[in-house]
Amino acid sequence: xxxxxxxxxxxxxxxxxxxxxxxxxxxxxxxxxxxxxxxxxxxxxxxxxxxxxxxxxxxxxxxxxxxxxxxxxxxxxxxxxxxxxxxxxxxxxxxxxxxxxxxxxxxxxxxxxxxxxxxxxxxxxxxxxxxxxxxxxxxxxxxxxxxxxxxxxxxxxxxxxxxxxxxxxxxxxxxxxxxxxxxxxxxxxxxxxxxxxxxxxxxxxxxxxxxxxxxxxxxxxxxxxxxxxxxxxxxxxxxxxxxxxxxxxxxxxxxxxxxxxxxxxxxxxxxxxxxxxxxxxxxxxxxxxxxxxxxxxxxxxxxx
Amino acid sequence: xxxxxxxxxxxxxxxxxxxxxxxxxxxxxxxxxxxxxxxxxxxxxxxxxxxxxxxxxxxxxxxxxxxxxxxxxxxxxxxxxxxxxxxxxxxxxxxxxxxxxxxxxxxxxxxxxxxxxxxxxxxxxxxxxxxxxxxxxxxxxxxxxxxxxxxxxxxxxxxxxxxxxxxxxxxxxxxxxxxxxxxxxxxxxxxxxxxxxxxxxxxxxxxxxxxxxxxxxxxxxxxxxxxxxxxxxxxxxxxxxxxxxxxxxxxxxxxxxxxxxxxxxxxxxxxxxxxxxxxxxxxxxxxxxxxxxxxxxxxxxxxxxxxxxxxxxxxxxxxxxxx
Numbered sequence: 001x002x003x004x005x006x007x008x009x010x011x012x013x014x015x016x017x018x019x020x021x022x023x024x025x026x027x028x029x030x031x032x033x034x035x036x037x038x039x040x041x042x043x044x045x046x047x048x049x050x051x052x053x054x055x056x057x058x059x060x061x062x063x064x065x066x067x068x069x070x071x072x073x074x075x076x077x078x079x080x081x082x083x084x085x086x087x088x089x090x091x092x093x094x095x096x097x098x099x100x101x102x103x104x105x106x107x108x109x110x111x112x113x114x115x116x117x118x119x120x121x122x123x124x125x126x127x128x129x130x131x132x133x134x135x136x137x138x139x140x141x142x143x144x145x146x147x148x149x150x151x152x153x154x155x156x157x158x159x160x161x162x163x164x165x166x167x168x169x170x171x172x173x174x175x176x177x178x179x180x181x182x183x184x185x186x187x188x189x190x191x192x193x194x195x196x197x198x199x200x201x202x203x204x205x206x207x208x209x210x211x212x213x214x215x216x217x218x219x220x221x222x223x224x225x226x227x228x229x230x231x232x233x234x235x236x237x238x239x240x241x242x243x244x245x246x247x248x249x250x251x252x253x254x255x256x257x258x259x260x261x262x263x264x265x266x267x268x269x270x271x272x273x274x275x276x277x278x279x280x281x282x283x284x285x286x287x288x289x290x291x292x293x294x295x296x297x298x299x300x301x302x303x304x
Numbered sequence: 305x306x307x308x309x310x311x312x313x314x315x316x317x318x319x320x321x322x323x324x325x326x327x328x329x330x331x332x333x334x335x336x337x338x339x340x341x342x343x344x345x346x347x348x349x350x351x352x353x354x355x356x357x358x359x360x361x362x363x364x365x366x367x368x369x370x371x372x373x374x375x376x377x378x379x380x381x382x383x384x385x386x387x388x389x390x391x392x393x394x395x396x397x398x399x400x401x402x403x404x405x406x407x408x409x410x411x412x413x414x415x416x417x418x419x420x421x422x423x424x425x426x427x428x429x430x431x432x433x434x435x436x437x438x439x440x441x442x443x444x445x446x447x448x449x450x451x452x453x454x455x456x457x458x459x460x461x462x463x464x465x466x467x468x469x470x471x472x473x474x475x476x477x478x479x480x481x482x483x484x485x486x487x488x489x490x491x492x493x494x495x496x497x498x499x500x501x502x503x504x505x506x507x508x509x510x511x512x513x514x515x516x517x518x519x520x521x522x523x524x525x526x527x528x529x530x531x532x533x534x535x536x537x538x539x540x541x542x543x544x545x546x547x548x549x550x551x552x553x554x555x556x557x558x559x560x561x562x563x564x565x566x567x568x569x570x571x572x573x574x575x576x577x578x579x580x581x582x583x584x585x586x587x588x589x590x591x592x593x594x595x596x597x598x599x600x601x602x603x604x605x606x607x608x609x610x611x612x613x614x615x616x617x618x619x620x621x622x623x624x625x626x627x
Contacts, residue, residue, distance in 0.1 A: 074449060083445055089437055103442065
């Protein structure tokens with residue numbers, strides 16, 4: 001894919017009161033991709049997002065949106081970005097429509113037609129003239145997205161977009177985000193601590209822990225690298241001994257042994273097992289859940 | 305910039321701020337007007353005449369009787385009495401009945417506390433409410449610089465202060481005209497008194513028609529309101545919580561009212577903004593809180609405070625990380 005780079009982060013660092021919160025991030029996002037930003041609470045996700053949209057000034061490093069530096073060309077850079085940071089807060093005493101009009105007035109060249117269009121996109125036509133204070137969380141979330149899309153941005157930044165939505169809402173949101181990327185060519189930057197979410201809607205994912213990116217890869221690449229093979233052998237102990245001679249045993253369950261899935265070597269291991277008089281009852285290849293992967297990469301546990 | 309200001313106005317109107325302010329003014333005005341009628345009735349009953357000369361004479365006698373145990377207010381009272389005598393000697397009624405006289409007195413009494421409180425209703429949460437709602441994040445991620453965002457807010461504040469003054473002026477006029485009749489706009493008022501060491505200095509006294517005097521008062525009240533608005537605005541930027549910001553400002557205003565009566569021997573207190581809010585007093589010729597303070601001095605002190613407040617507000621707002 002030779003798509004244009006829309007969001008570029010290089011050497012991004014943030015130190016707050018002598019404590020290093022973000023320790024140097026480098027990322028490049030291209031148009032039309034949904035990029036997952038994954039990390040436990042307190043890993044620096046929200047701080048990073050706030051730096052992307054100019055709410056927090058980086059201690060060092062450069063953020064470029066469509067080639068515009070957020071620090072030096074703020075207004076130019078912000079033209080290409082739409083965002084929801086944490087909760088989709090709006091003015092509760094104004095109607096949804098007035099809220100959108102309000103934000104449209106702060107953007108160049110957004111007319112009533114465009115407002116009506118984004119209302120259409122998020123399917124809010126029916127309640128748009130009611131006060132925001134009467135909206136459900138799901139509707140607020142959708143209004144938030146409508147607001148983010150107002151200026152026809154190239155980059156959409158969503159911080160935990162499925163927070164507080166019901167299962168149906170989550171599914172709709174996922175479909176909507178995919179659609180934006182595929183049909184409108186938007187770059188969507190989604191943060192989440194829910195691995196499942198990211199797995200379902202993102203093309204690529206960065207895993208962040210303690211202010212550092214642990215790994216960046218396509219979702220599939222990340223998963224397949226960590227693929228597992230689960231064995232069921234009898235007799236168990238003897239089989240285990242033979243496997244141990246050839247590879248490391250990653251985990252042991254009830255009558256099962258888990259090893260890495262290494263395509264080129266598995267045949268050999270199997271042969272040895274058979275030669276050793278072990279019957280192989282089951283060889284099960286399995287993609288790890290992102291959860292396991294995540295715990296493995298970040299060294300477990302939620303950091304403070 | 306125009307659309308930013310109209311946005312801010314939309315929010316103020318959406319929260320019915322001006323209606324609230326209008327209602328408060330109307331209710332208080334009715335109360336004061338009623339109290340005023342009652343008071344003049346009781347005075348008339350006591351003296352048994354409606355002749356203002358006798359009324360004033362009686363007030364002077366009352367005052368003189370109080371003089372011996374007036375304590376720290378002795379000097380102020382003395383000046384007040386000398387003033388009354390001057391009015392009497394020149395055969396000018398200091399409180400010609402009618403709407404203008406009421407407006408004059410009401411304005412004088414509301415610049416130090418009442419008007420500032422109304423202004424704070426608008427100014428105190430201009431920035432802090434965006435923080436508590438979380439909408440600050442949306443505001444600051446638009447393609448508009450932080451300087452322009454805050455500037456639009458400040459200009460809206462200036463507009464709002466002017467609007468509140470207009471509402472205030474209109475309501476006072478309407479209600480008092482109904483209650484007291486619309487006479488006395490051209491009645492003469494003496495201004496230009498100044499006091500030197502407890503003595504009344506009448507060298508600069510001149511006569512001006514009442515409407516002109518009221519206009520002066522309005523101008524000064526607007527100026528004071530603007531300064532209070534600016535300082536509340538700064539607090540709204542500095543302090544996250546609207547309640548805390550308002551608390552600080554109210555504490556300042558009240559301490560100002562108390563200090564004004566106490567600081568006559570604390571010379572440097574005259575540089576505090578809250579001691580300088582009684583600028584209308586200079587028109588009237590009441591003695592200032594600290595010896596030697598003049599109208600232009602007070603206006604200058606207020607100006608310096610407002611500018612410093614504004615600079616602080618902008619510097620902090622433009623630099624601050626928003627969480």
